[in-house]
Amino acid sequence: MAPSTMKQWVVESKEKDFDGLVYKDAPVPKVGESEVLVKLHAASLNYRDLIIPKGQYPFPSNFPVVPGSDGAGEVVEVGSKVTDFKKGDRVATVFNQGHQYGPVNIAASHTGLGGVLDGTLREYGVFSASGLVKAPKNLNALESSTLTCAALTAWNALYGLKPLKPGQVVLVQGTGGVSMFGLQFAKAAGATVIATTSSAAKAEKLKELGADHIINYRQDTNWGETARKLTPEGEGVDHILEVGGPGTLAQSFKAIKYEGLISVIGFIGDGTGQDQPTILDALSNICTVRGVYVGSKELMQDMIRAIEANDIHPVVDEKVFTLDQTRKAYEHMWGQNHFGKLTIKIN
Known part of the structure; x- marks a missing residue:
């Protein structure tokens, strides 16, 4: 009792x-x-x-x-x-x-x-x-x-609209919860992962988790172009988990592939003093920009089956x-x- x-x-x-x-x-x-x-x-x-x-x-x-x-x-x-x-x-x-x-x-x-x-x-x-x-x-x-918020948000970003396919390229920003789940889900799906971070110590942890390429965004302020060059034939990234908002969205547009998907999840980045993208940037870059608000119970149950099947921790x-x-x-x-x-x- x-x-x-x-x-x-x-x-x-x-x-x-x-x-x-x-x-x-x-x-x-x-x-x-x-x-x-x-x-x-x-x-x-x-x-x-x-x-x-x-x-x-x-x-x-x-x-x-x-x-x-x-x-x-x-x-x-x-x-x-x-x-x-x-x-x-x-x-x-x-x-x-x-x-x-x-x-x-x-x-x-x-x-x-x-x-x-x-x-x-x-x-x-x-x-x-x-x-x-x-x-x-x-x-x-x-x-x-x-799992309730960050994991399901990452899963929805990768599978809720345009499901991730093996061999595609995913970019995750930083080392917060959504980005770490995005990295793990993407690797389990057979995707290539590009991760951005601000420190060498965090870069080492990202390597341990399987990130294929790591960019220090403090050292490389034009990391969007760098990420694009890391993709097959320089065509760009298929999925971006955009957690920075005003401070990172301009670089995400530089990295995204034609018909790629930018999932806007957060707004923790500081965009002070930067030229902010407009909605027309989605047209000039021929991509989808989608706001993601966590996900449904049905989607969470799909995610849990994948977590168990791939023993994701x-x-x-x-x-x-x-x-x-x-x-x-x-x-x-x-x-x-x-x-x-x-x-x-x-x-």
């Missing part, structure tokens, strides 16, 4: 720093007939989690809200109408709880965990049975907790925080001191 009370984090308000984050006691939520009570064992952070309390998130959010979209744990109780899960099942959360199949719509975009709905930075959570998936058999809880930062250290984890990640996914051990 679950206890009657638990610890949880709450974003109570938007603040300049993380002062709106509060750690408090709360009652363990009750299970409805179509719901599942999960004892959460781990959670992981995304850039999104950092900007919600800062009031910079461009998608729907409510306050107060329990933060965190990404979580993994164990089923401890199920409602009377639940047939997909049973006590003891290992599960992971779905990002937009209402996004079950096909393209995202406005209604589904208003069901984000940790933004609109209470998320995973707590000891226990009640979720709709449709808002969970069975965790991969080959992953532990910390690893499974990284997420890149988890060696520093693991505990639930009570969550604010320190936010500050650690904001300082870009992590490599891969930053995780929080809960139970």
Whole structure:
């Protein structure tokens, strides 16, 4: 039986720093007939989690809200109408709880965990049975907790619109969660991977993960042209996981192949003082530019089958925080001191 009370984090308000984050006691939520009570064992952070309390998130959010979209744990109780899960099942959360199949719509975009709905930075959570998936058999809880947002976003970028084919070229930017998953998924598919980074130490880790070519973007500010030259006959890159936004998009246009796909995922790069591309650059470079907002439960289940079949293990930062250290984890990640996914051990 679950206890009657638990610890949880709450974003109570938007603040300049993380002062709106509060750690408090709360009652363990009750299970409805179509719901599942999960004892959460781990959670992981995304850039999104950092900007919600800062009031910079461009998608729907409510306050107060329990933060965190990404979580993994164990089923401890199920409602009377639940047939997909049973006590003891290992599960992971779905990002937009209402996004079950096909393209995202406005209604589904208003069901984000940790933004609109209470998320995973707590000891226990009640979720709709449709808002969970069975965790991969080959992953532990910390690893499974990284799949909800970053992994599914990378999978959607590579398979949601124009599925990646063996022998194609993928460019990933930096060493954050989406880029690391993109690298691993691309290598498993038989693609060539070009990765950009800012340091020799991170370059070594990228090599270990199988990156075929590595470009230091601080040393080579025209890395888009360099990436293009690394592709067969200099035609350009088939898929780009664009996480920098204003600071990197101009170079992505230089690297992309005719009929290639630029998946716009983030906006962490600083574009100050740069000439910004316009939408007409998609025409002059004959490519598709697509915004990616995570993905559906159906797509997540496809991804999990691939993770199990290829025994893919997420890149988890060696520093693991505990639930009570969550604010320190936010500050650690904001300082870009992590490599891969930053995780929080809960139970």
